[in-house]
C-alpha cells in the first residue's frame with residue numbers, strides 16, 4: 114500500500130468514537146503502510162491534555178482492542194499524534210490550529226493534504242465548517258472532510274448544514290459517513306445480487322414478494338436520553354442505515370463499480386421513491402416506546418426524557434419504489450431499542466410457486482450482518498419419510514478465521530477517505546431524498562401528536578416490539594420472517 118501523506122484533524126479527539134473506533138482504525142492503516150512516515154494527527158477537544166497524554170490515550174485505545182500489539186510499532190505510531198486544546202466555538206482557536214497544522218505539514222512532508230473529521234455532537238458540525246471556511250484552514254493539497262451522522266434532523270436543517278460545508282468543500286471532498294456501509298455483509302449485497310446468475314434472475318418484482326429489514330438493539334437509550342429525545346428511531350436509524358441498506362437492495366445495476374456509477378444508480382432508484390401521504394403513514398407505519406421491566410425503566414422514565422415524550426424508540430414501516438428491479442415491492446423495515454436481542458438482518462421473501470405438489474412455502478434468503486455474518490437460503494425438498502415437502506435451510510457463515518480478518522467498518526471507510534473513494538459514503542442527492550421521506554412521516558406524526566392522542570404503542574422490553582407492527586403488511590397472511 115502507498116504511504117499517503119496527510120495531516121488529519123479530528124474534532125472531538127477525546128471522545129468515545131475517536132477512542133474506540135478512529136484510533137484503532139488508524140493504527141491498522143498504519144500497520145498496512147497506507148499511512149506511515151508522512152502523516153500526523155491533531156486531536157482537538159476542550160480538555161487540557163498534553164501531546165504526551167493524548168499519545169497515552171491512543172496507546173490505551175489500541176491495547177483495548179489488541180493486547181498483543183507490537184509495542185515498538187505502537188510507540189512509533191502514537192508519536193504522530195498531537196493534541197490541541199480547542200473550543201470549536203472560539204474563532205481564535207482555529208488560528209492556533211491552522212499554525213500547528215502548517216508546522217506538522219512541514220515536519221512530515223504531508224504535501225498540504227488535510228483530512229478533517231467531525232467526531233463531535235452534530236450541533237457543532239455547521240459551526241466547525243463555517244470556521245474552517247472563514248479561517249481558511251484548508252491547505253494546498255487535497256482537502257477532505259468526514260461528517261458523522263446525523264447530517265441534520267430534517268431536510269431544512271440538512272440543507273443548511275450542507276450549505277455551510279459546501280462553502281468550503283466540493284461534493285467530491287465531502288465524506289458523509291455511515292458505518293453500516295463498512296460492514297462485510299452490507300458490502301456483499303452488490304456482488305451477491307449482480308455476480309450470481311441465480312440471484313440476477315430472481316431479483317425482481319416478478320419473483321420477490323417483499324423484503325424485510327430488521328435492525329434490533331438489545332440496549333435502551335442508556336445515558337443518551339437527552340440526545341435521543343431530539344432524534345427518535347426514525348431519524349436515528351431509518352434516515353441513514355436502513356435507507357442505505359434498502360438502496361443497495363433495490364437499485365438497478367450500476368454500469369461499473371466506481372463511486373460515480375454506484376451513486377448514479379442509487380439516484381436513479383431514489384427518483385422513484387414513493388413519499389407516504391398522512392393516510393399511508395397511519396396505515397403503514399407503527400411507532401412505539403419501550404415500557405418498564407422489573408429491572409429497567411420505561412423510556413419515559415429514563416434520565417433526561419420527558420414523562421409525556423412522544424419520541425419513538427421503535428418504528429416499523431414500508432418503503433416502495435415505482436421503478437427499478439423491485440418496483441412496487443414492499444420493503445418492510447423495523448428498528449428499535451430494548452428488543453429481544455441485537456440483530457441486524459435482511460430477509461428477502463420470494464413469491465411461492467404452485468406446482469404438482471400444490472403451493473410450496475416461499476423461499477427466502479436471509480443476510481445477517483450483526484452480530485453474525487452469514488447468509489441463509491431456504492429451499493423446499495422432499496420429506497425424508499412420507500409424502501410432501503419440507504423446508505431446508507442452507508447457511509454460509511464466515512469461519513472464525515475469516516471473521517478475524519474482516520476489517521472494522523471504520524477502518525474500511527477511513528481507508529476509502531485516504532484513497533479518495535466515496536463509493537461507500539452518502540451523496541448529498543441521496544441524503545436529500547431520504548430526508549424528504551422522513552419529513553413526510555414526521556409531519557404526519559406531528560399532526561397526530563397535536564390531536565393529543567398519538568398512536569404510540571408501549572411495548573414490553575426484550576421481545577420483538579409492538580404486536581401492532583404486523584399491521585403494516587399488505588395482506589394478513591404475511592408476517593415477519595424473524596421473530
Ligand SMILES: NC(=O)c1ccc[n+]([C@@H]2O[C@H](COP(=O)([O-])OP(=O)(O)OC[C@H]3O[C@@H](n4cnc5c(N)ncnc54)[C@H](OP(=O)(O)O)[C@@H]3O)[C@@H](O)[C@H]2O)c1
Nearest residue numbers: 125126127128129130158159160199200201232233261262
Ligand atoms: N461513539 C460511537 O460509537 C459513535 C458511532 C457512530 C457515530 N457516532 C457519532 O460520532 C460523533 C461523536 O460521538 P462520540 O460518541 O464520540 O461523542 P462524545 O464521546 O460525547 O465526544 C464528544 C467530543 O466532543 C468534544 N467537545 C464537546 N464540546 C466541544 C467544544 N465546544 N469544543 C471542542 N470540543 C468539544 C468532547 O471533548 P471535551 O469535552 O474535552 O471538549 C469530546 O471529545 C457523533 O456525531 C455521533 O453521532 C458515534
